[in-house]
Amino acid sequence: MKKIILTSLLGLILIALAACGSEDEGANGDGGDSESNGGKLEELQEAGTVTIGFANEEPYAYEEDGELKGAAVDIAAAVFAELGIDNMKSQLSNFDSLIPGLQANQFDVVTAGMAITPDRCEQAAFGEPEMVYGEGLVVQAGNPLNIQSYQDIADNPDIRVTVMSGATEVGYLESVGVSDDQVTPADDIPATFSAIQADRADVTTATEMTLRMAVETAGDDLEFVDNFEQPDIEGVPSYGAAAFSKDNTELRDAYNEKLKELKEDGTVAELLEANGFDPESNMAEAGEITTESVCSGENY
Numbered sequence: 001m002k003k004i005i006l007t008s009l010l011g012l013i014l015i016a017l018a019a020c021g022s023e024d025e026g027a028n029g030d031g032g033d034s035e036s037n038g039g040k041l042e043e044l045q046e047a048g049t050v051t052i053g054f055a056n057e058e059p060y061a062y063e064e065d066g067e068l069k070g071a072a073v074d075i076a077a078a079v080f081a082e083l084g085i086d087n088m089k090s091q092l093s094n095f096d097s098l099i100p101g102l103q104a105n106q107f108d109v110v111t112a113g114m115a116i117t118p119d120r121c122e123q124a125a126f127g128e129p130e131m132v133y134g135e136g137l138v139v140q141a142g143n144p145l146n147i148q149s150y151q152d153i154a155d156n157p158d159i160r161v162t163v164m165s166g167a168t169e170v171g172y173l174e175s176v177g178v179s180d181d182q183v184t185p186a187d188d189i190p191a192t193f194s195a196i197q198a199d200r201a202d203v204t205t206a207t208e209m210t211l212r213m214a215v216e217t218a219g220d221d222l223e224f225v226d227n228f229e230q231p232d233i234e235g236v237p238s239y240g241a242a243a244f245s246k247d248n249t250e251l252r253d254a255y256n257e258k259l260k261e262l263k264e265d266g267t268v269a270e271l272l273e274a275n276g277f278d279p280e281s282n283m284a285e286a287g288e289i290t291t292e293s294v295c296s297g298e299n300y
Helices: 002-028 039-047 071-082 095-103 150-155 168-175 189-197 208-215 249-264 267-274 291-295
Strands: 049-054 062-064 067-069 087-092 131-133 135-140 161-164 183-186 203-207 222-224 238-240
Touching: 039 049, 039 249, 049 071, 049 095, 067 071, 071 087, 071 249, 071 267, 135 189, 135 208, 150 168, 161 168, 161 189, 168 183, 168 203, 183 189, 189 203, 189 208, 189 222, 203 208, 208 222, 249 267
Parallel strands: 049 087, 161 183, 161 203
Antiparallel strands: 062 067, 131 238, 135 203, 135 222
C-alpha cells in the first residue's frame, strides 16, 4: 500500500514539473510565442507602418508641405518597402531628441543622416553607412571676420558661433579649442541662420550639403564659405546611417540586408543623386567602411 501511494505521489510531481516546464518554454524557450519569435520586424510588417523620427535638415530629412523628404528618407522608404512595410509615419523632433526618442520607443527608427560616432553607438544600434559627408560654414555676406576654418574661430575668442543642438559639430569645435562661451545652441538650421542675420552670431557650422542647400534660399545677407578648410579631427568625414533602438537589432539586421542589396543594384546611388548628393563621393559603398569599424574608433 505504501508503495502504491509513493508511486502515485511521484507521478503527480512529475506531471506538475512537466507543466511548469511547458510554461517556461512558452515564455522564454523555442516553443512559445515570445517576442524573440515575432519581434519588432514582424510587428511592423503586420501593421504595414513604421514610425520614423527625423529632424528638419535638408537634404537628409526634412518636411515640406506636410511631406517627409530627403535622401535618408528616400533610402529608408526603399529599404522598408523591400521588407514589406510601405507606410512611413513621420515624427518631427529636435536633433538632440532623436536618440532619446528611440530609447523611449517613440520611434521605430531615426533617419536623419545622423553621423555614426562611438558615443552614439553606446546609445543606439546603427545600420550600415548610407552616405559620407564633410563639414561647412555659413557667415555674414562678405565674410567680414575672414573665417575659413574651425581654427580661426578658436583663435579669435570674440567670434560667436551657433550650432544645432546635439550635432557632431559641437564636439568638433571643442576639439580644436573653441570655448564653450563662444557657442550658442539652436533648434535647427533656420534658427542658426536667423541668429547670424540678427547679429547674435557670426558663423554657423553643419554638414556641407545641409548648408549649401539651405543658404540658396536664405537671402543675400548670408554666404557659404567656399574656401573652408576641412578639420583634421576624429569624425571627419562623417558616415550617416539610420539608427534603431538597441532592443531592435533584429529589425536593424533585416534593414542592413536589404540596404546592401539596394547599394549593389544602384538604387541608393540614384536616390542620393536625386537629392543633390554626388553618387560617387557621397555614397558609402557596401563593405568599404562598416558601422562596427566606426563604432570601435578604427574609422572615426
